[in-house]
Amino acid sequence: MLPDIVALTTSPSLSVPWWKVVYDFSSLTEWIDASLHNYMSPFWTTITEMLIIGVLILLFYAVIGLFLVYAERKVCAFMQNRLGPNRVGPFGIFQTIADLFKLLFKELIPIKNADGFLFNLAPFIVIIASFMAIAAIPFAKGLHAIDLNIGVLYVMAVSAMGVIGVLLAGWSSNNKYSLIGAMRSGAQIVSYELSVGLSIITIIILAGSMQLSVIVEAQRDGWFIFKGHIPAFIAFIVFLISSTAETNRGPFDLAEAESELTAGYHTEYSGIKFAFFFLAEYINMFIVASIAATVFLGGWMPFHVGHWVGFNYIMDFIPPFIWYIGKTFFVIFLMMWFKWTFPRLRIDQLLTLEWKYLLPINLVNVLIMAFIVLMGWHF
Amino acid sequence: MEEKEIITTPDEEQEYVINMGPQHPSTHGVLRLLVSLKGEKVKSIQPHVGYIHSGIEKMCESITYPQIIHLTDRMDYISAHINNEAVCLNVEKALEIDIPDRIKVIRTIMSELTRLQSHQLWWACFGMDLGGLTCFFYGLRDREKILDIFEETCGGRMIVSYNCPGGLMYDIHPNFQKRVKDFIKYFRKILPEYDQLLTGNVIFHERSRGIGKLTKEDAISFGVTGPTGRASGFSCDVRKHEPYSAYDRVQFKEILHTEGDTFARYIARIDEMWESMNIIEQLIDNIPEGPFAVKMKPVIKLPEGEYYQRVETARGELGVYIISDGNKNPYRVKFRSPNFSNLSVLNHIASGFKIADLVAIGGSLDLIIPDIDR
Amino acid sequence: MDKIQLGEFIKSLASDLEIKEGKQYLEVTVPPSMLYQLARQLREKEEAQFDFLFCLSGVDYGSDLGVVYHLRSTIYDHVVVLKTRTSDREHPQLDSVADIWLTANFHEREVFDLLGIKFKNHPDLRRLFLDNSWGFPLRKDYVDDINIVYK
Amino acid sequence: MRSIINYLKEIIFGVWSLLKGMKVTGSYFFRPGTIVTQKYPSNRKDLVMFDRFKGEVVMPHNEKNEHKCTGCGICELNCPNGTIEIISKTIITEDGKKKKAIDKHIYRLSMCTFCALCVKTCPSNALAFSQKFEHAVFNRALLIKTLNKPGSQLMKGVE
Incomplete structure (x- = not known):
């Protein structure tokens, strides 16, 4: 079988294989756009498309959120010699859905002396911030809601907005633990945003663009983590650390720190409002993981090795969406692995880590990368 | 709308006071700490105890000596066996009964197993306090194996009630020796994993080194005993100083460290686990033959006088002070519990550090609240 | 020092002491007025150095209320038991030794809580376990019809 | 110069100690045979208590x-x-x-x-x-x- 495939792909006369057409979602989206135009005016077409995309993203959001909660519980259970959820459905896969219903039906307890408006607003800010960031992420070729030419900047800016929600939640809860948690979270995100930005800049230098689709396309002949020598690898590690910190996950979960602050900024929330915070945490994890996958690991690009034509051909056969999800979940698994292994840092150590270690390393790294790009030493 | 209450106090009195406990994940029970903060820094700590004060000392005055055992089980429920041993030794000393070697050896093995499982639980909880949740499950997983040994021989898992004045309630189970040996073999392999997971971890080092320093002088003055005191260089191991049961016939080191910080307290306990395994290994193959209990009178009456017995529990020195007036009930029983003194040092060593450090220090003191409240 | 030497030594520190060689430890009965002085000397004298107060218990002797101090020297490893009692059951008051041994702070609060003995010069004498509505449960004449059931 | 070497050493040793911890958890993750959870109500039939258990x-x-x-x-x-x-x-x-x-x-x-x-x-x-x-x-x-x-x-x- 294999020699035939090799012969097929190497022959220049052959047109693009059928799956390459199917895996390219741009034709599908263009077709939908064109057929909608036939029926409606351009204004209503845009409105309809926005609605469709909104609903799709909402569905995706819920599914990913629920799945990630389940995955986290299973992963941590297996690391801790436990089974994890195993009662609701086979292997407990409906556990999170049951939890969702429980959270939906729970009472929303009003807090006395809390700032009511801000208290209710905070979960929405958190969830909207993570919701907006999803729009710019390319899931497969031609499968993204909007392809901004400053995509990376947009995702970073929007996902960092969530901290406002966290600060509001801590402030308005009228709870001392919540306030400490919120203040910690503020200090943490402000500092770690710097590292996230700088480590991405390292790659932007290499790619020469901030548009996510261009960055992905530039990795057709090799992922940036391999192309960019050691600086790209260091940038990847720094990005992993600082994005874990930015999403308030262990070992950087100081804002929640359940052994110190009971639950930090969302101590006073219950029911669906708590679910919003909970879901946003997991979606934020998904977003940073997908940025890591897109920027460092080639997004939806399959894994290619130099001149192994047959191997590359088989890799091409796997749909890009699967590649993308696989890479994202690899990064998410890494983050879960961190969380369930390490003890928590202290707030001053957290800031020391950022300002004394990550930031200098990052700055040097950017310089080296710029030098490499200038000299043309990268692959 | 309701008028909101505005508290006006002079500037120096406006402290940020948070209430840690009685229901707080890291106070391990119903300890309440009033912590005044300055930012993240702890200014002072006021412990409030008594939430599960059960009046054990008062209850002891109206029950007989064998019945006291079931109350001491519930004092420091993690090292229940050692508490029972203290009362039994005291009663036996007062009655001047010679205890056969078999009982002594079995008691020692049981005490060391208790110490081992207590330290495992402490390690589990300490890891959890510092945010490493996985430690909790590994610690409890291994502790279950010891509890199984207890259950097979004593019928209870934590509240063993295995000692009684004059010996033991039952003989050891036929499987006991094999199970203990299997466990030691297993745990010798597992304990290095604890080190890899937590002891060597750079984050853990940062969190524990130099945190909550307790000098030797303060440790003695505050009466801080057990691994906590020994981490400060205070040689207070009752097993060495006043050997009871079979401790005079085994070789073991008294773990002494001089740093006195959280890390030293941690290492002291990890080392004690190794020592406990050594002690058990020395004894488990040479349990002498003999009766498992001395025949006692149906009603035990202590001669008039005062009796004091010290034992080394997993947390420090437990003293049982019995004043007898010749009746079948004690006139007064006082338990000098190790946790009570260990708690009193908390304000001294934790003020000036951060909240996260307070949690770490509290975890390293290994407080069991029923033992404080009694 | 063994028990006899220790007894001689303590006798030299203060008069009016009742020294008994107990079965286990040397027992010294001190009048309340001399307690603080003797405790301080036992802590500070070069030959004694009782630096470890390992047990402080309050006892209701029926007619009197008393406190028993178990002292140990971590340097010489000798032990002495100090006993003091006061016959005033209404307003019993003793000197606090909390500034000599820091652990006495908590232990004296416990004794105050359960037996109602007040300690003079104690830095922070509050009830420890119980709230103010309780009596002093470890006293022999304590009555509580609700919580104590006699069979 | 020495301080820079120490700085790098610190980082490498730190990362190494973290990797050792990750090895422990990771090895358990890939060995589901070590799971100790008992499915209590469903294993009720073959649950045998020790004969001295004080029920x-x-x-x-x-x-x-x-x-x-x-x-x-x-x-x-x-x-x-x-x-x-x-x-x-x-x-x-x-x-x-x-x-x-x-x-x-x-x-x-x-x-x-x-x-x-x-x-x-x-x-x-x-x-x-x-x-x-x-x-x-x-x-x-x-x-x-x-x-x-x-x-x-x-x-x-x-x-």
């Missing part, structure tokens, strides 16, 4: 509905918290003598602390521990049990 105090009866309890009351005396209450009656034996016998041996499971003093001190070994451990009931009154079965009698030869 609750019972009074073993033989097939002729006879027990060994003479109603002496030693267990009641020895119980530290009033769990056991013995109501005795006077019966007339076959040879015409009046004799004390057990009417009801009341056992309050809700108060029992499983100290085993009653079982151990019983002169005729009438009491024992069962291995039952599922004690939850919906009504507190159900925890007050009468240990001797209705119509049961003292076993022959037990005084």
